Amino acid sequence: MVISGPSGVGKGTLCKALLEEVKDLSISVSMTTREPRKGEVDGKDYFFVSREEFLERVKRNEFVEWAQVYGHYYGTPWSELKNALEKGRDLVLEIDTQGAMQIKEKFKEGVFVFILPPSREELRKRILKRGTENPDSVKKRLENFQEEFKYIFEYDYVVVNDSIPDAVEKIKSIYMAEKCRPHRIIKSWKGE
Numbered sequence: 001m002v003i004s005g006p007s008g009v010g011k012g013t014l015c016k017a018l019l020e021e022v023k024d025l026s027i028s029v030s031m032t033t034r035e036p037r038k039g040e041v042d043g044k045d046y047f048f049v050s051r052e053e054f055l056e057r058v059k060r061n062e063f064v065e066w067a068q069v070y071g072h073y074y075g076t077p078w079s080e081l082k083n084a085l086e087k088g089r090d091l092v093l094e095i096d097t098q099g100a101m102q103i104k105e106k107f108k109e110g111v112f113v114f115i116l117p118p119s120r121e122e123l124r125k126r127i128l129k130r131g132t133e134n135p136d137s138v139k140k141r142l143e144n145f146q147e148e149f150k151y152i153f154e155y156d157y158v159v160v161n162d163s164i165p166d167a168v169e170k171i172k173s174i175y176m177a178e179k180c181r182p183h184r185i186i187k188s189w190k191g192e
Contacts, residue, residue, distance in 0.1 A: 001025075001175060002093045004100045005115030006145040007070070008127035010161045012045075014115065015094045017168045022175060026089045028080040031057070034072035047077070065095065065102035070140070074099065090175075097151045104154065111178045113171060114155040118162040120145070 003011055015027055031047040033054050042048050049057075054073045058066060066075030076093055084091040093103065103110055117123035120142070127141055152158060157174050161167040178184065 001090065001111045001113065001178070002095060002100045002103050003113045003115060003171070004095050004097050004148075004155075005161075006117070006123060006148050007141045008123055009115045009117050010126065010164065010167075011094050011115055013164060014161060014167055014171065015092055017164055018092065018171055018175075021168065022172060024090055025175070026084045026087070026091050028076050028084070028091055028093045030074050030076055030080075030093075030095065031063075032072055032074045034070075034074075064106065065099040067096060067098035067102075069096050069098070070137070070144075076103075090179075097148045101151065101154065109183075111157075111174065112155040113157045113159055113174060114152050115167070116152075116158055116160045118160055 003015060005011055019025055019027055029043065029045070029047060031049055031054060033049060033051045034046075036042065036046070036048055040046065040048075051073065054066075054075070057063065057075070057077075058073075062077055062079075063075035064078050064081055066073060068074075074096065076095060076099065081091060093099070095103070100112060104112060117126065123145060124142055159167050159170045159174075
């Protein structure tokens, strides 16, 4: 399951809440070249690496998807997918729209969920509330929202994050409905 949407919409918060409620799920830990935010833990929230190391890994084809976002690189290591598959767990990828489109090309059976804020003004408030952005960065993130929004019809579902519990319930419902699709049941039933 791929969860994406604009910066500040609450993807990370929703994913953490979702994992607490759905024990079959694992979340992919992305790699990034940005500095850790307060409270973030290397290897848990992200794998924090230098720009040079990231680009070396790109050359070695170590990412399922990767993109440059707001001047930093982000990517999903192949090892994250392999680990989840080996454990027989479903995987959630919390990534931007660029990465989501790369995943969609490679994994046709993926489930793609776009998270929207209740309004553009609420998105601005959430970005400001983080306290990590300067005014130019806030403006750029809001402008980028328009570009990301253009991808909305590439997704299977849209969830408005107006309330974390309500949004998590909707994502859980999507997950459960997708687990009941005939091709997934037959595949699992046959032991594939």
